[in-house]
Amino acid sequence: MQSPDNAWLIAIYPLISAILIMFFTHKSRVLSASLSIGAVAIGLLHSIVLFLNFQGSYQINMPWIKAGDFHLEIGCLVDSLTISMLLTVNLVSMLVQIYTHGYMDEDEGYTRFYSYLSLFTFSMLGLVIATNLFQMYFFWELVGVCSFLLIGFWWYKPSAAHACKKAFVVNRVGDAGFLLGLILLYHFTKDFWSTEGATTLGFDKLLEATTWAITNNGLLVTGLVSISTIGILIFMGAAAKSAQFPLHIWLPDAMEGPTPISALIHAATMVAAGVYLVARVFPILSIDGSTALNLIAWVGGITAIFAATIAFSQNDIKKALAYSTCSQLGYMVMAAGLGAPVIAMFHLITHAMFKAMLFLGSGSVILGCHHEQDMNEMGGLRKHMPITAITFLIGTLSIAGFPMMSGFWSKDMIIAQAWEVNKGLFWIATATALMTAFYMFRIYFKTFEGEYRGHEHPHEQPFSVTFPLMVLAVPSVILGFWGSPLMGYQLQHYIDSHFHSHLAEGQSGWEFFLHELSQPFGYLPFLAFLLGTLGAYLVYVKGMKLNEFFKKQLSVIYQASLNKWYIDEIYNAIVAALMFIFRWTYKIFERIFIEGIIINGITWRGSEILGDILKVQQTGKIQSYALIMITALGATVAWVVFR
Secondary structure, eight states, X not given: OOSGGGTTHXXXXXXXXXXXXXXXXXXXXXXXXXXXXXXXXXXXXXHHHHHHHOOSOEEEEEEEEEETTXXXXXXXXESHHHHHHHHHHHHHXXXXXXXXXXXXXXXXXXXXXXXXXXXXXHHHHHHHTOSBHXXXXXXXXXXXXHHHHHHTTTTTSHHHHHHHHHHHHHHHHHHHHHHHHHHHHHHHHHHHHHHHTOOTTBGGGHHHHHHHHHHHSOOBSSSSSBHHHHHHHHHHHHHHHTTOTTSOTHHHHGGGSOHHHHHIIIIISHHHHHHHHHHHTHHHHTSSSSHHHHHHHHHHHHHHHHHHHHHTTOOBHHHHHHHHHHHHHHHHHHHHHTTOXXXXXXXXXXXXXXXXXXXXXXXXXXXXXXXXXXXGGOXXXXXXXXXXXXXXXXHHHHHHTOTTSHHHHHHHHHHHHHHHHOHHHHHHHHHHHHHHHHHHHHHHHHHHSSOOOSSSOOOOOOHHHHHHHHHHHHHHHHHHHHTSGGGTSXXXXXXXXXXXXXXXXXXXXXXXXXXXXXXXHHHHHHHHHHHHHHHHHHHHTSOOTHHHHHHHHTHHHHHHHHTGGGHHHHHHHHHHHHHHHHHHHIIIIIIIIIIIIIIIIIIHHHHHHHHHHHHTTOOOOHHHHHHHHHHHHHHHHHHHHXX
């Protein structure tokens, strides 16, 4: 196992379990759960072995599709970026599947759910180990299909059926841009792949091929059809998958799926695929130096603060966490756009741990409160659910940026990067940090502090539910140290194989850290954490009437936040307007022009006129018919002879 030759097996393990569950073990809950959890556990062990024993980059490819000069390969790429994602996906997936046993124990679709989980894990791992963009796109779409199945798992609920369709359609918008970007990139670089005999759109030579196309094949750096346009089109796929504004609308609705899916797909893995894609294609995104990356940075920044304003007012615990996920994904995308993909990946990994724990914690709360999701019907759960409360508090502290916890290190490095590159985005990121602390502690205080406001007696969940929470609490506290200046940015050094971050190569140690903390980009985020936390404490623990002030004096803003700034309504209005145009176009073009003028006018009336002319010839006399036949025959013979 020390060799990366068989690393592709990491993706195959869950595929085998999915097939076995679907066709052979679906009637046995024990066998199905054991197969699914065991496959991911073996994949995690295999990933750990790779992490401990392999350095550098390795890939293996085999022919996939060939038609004339066009060829595609499928293979397995192993490098530090791949291994870091393999560890993240497998760890979270394994814990989510253990959690699933307790959460879905009474559900009739228990084994079907495990088969979907295994199929999704296979799809995500296939995306991670892809050696080229076409292979990544294939698994990208397969991940989307699995997401559709899992969000709509409870298909008999109208809200779940609507949510899975919405997720599928919105992601198709981004994926259409992604595919168009791939086609354009291949068009300009196809001669390079044929000449070099390299993997088509392979990540190892993507920058070299693009540079060659700019020099030798007329690819522009900026313009309508340029590398900037290609980068933006590819980013469209990442924006949809990672729920970036304005393609974010599917993610909160996706909370209609079972909570394990919220943790696996919509916190730690699938939504992170967009950030992973941006990191993989970062070398070509940075060619033009500004256009594509500036757009990416601003989309990320706008998403971060926009989603945070909505999370302020949501009362459904899962939807509040969903908008938190949108906001944190915005941080990651912004970091990549600011030229720091290493830091983006650092935050991706830390966020996967504490956000998966928060979602699983919300599921524990929902079960403990007898399937209640409204935080107004909770409160005081710390006394009844101590393990869930402690782990949820750890996740809240981490995402809010409490010093020395994982989220503190990764998020504050993004804010520091914004200070150096774009001051406007720095202030947006800092304001978002304040809002994050407020709405996350709002969730915690409304759920776990005060008096219980529900109607059923709450209770702690079984070990299969609380065990994953306790395991994820550990990296939520200590994982960030691996990428901190106190540890010499070891995590950044590890994943920095395709790009070079000046932070990863900068100074480190306690003295350097204290110096950085004294700078505006160091103490302002910490001040934002304090103010946000204090504000939530005063409002939701001490009873300050700030909420009533907002609801009465700023009711328009409050209602806009509560209704998600009416983005869904705007989209619905646009769709309704387009459908109105289509219907009138149909009436004008189809009914008037096609049916009225052509069919009923020219065709029908023309046939009547022609019939009137021809019927004159129908005299009923045999002599007339014979004369016409002889005349036609004579004319035909004359044409053949004298032509």
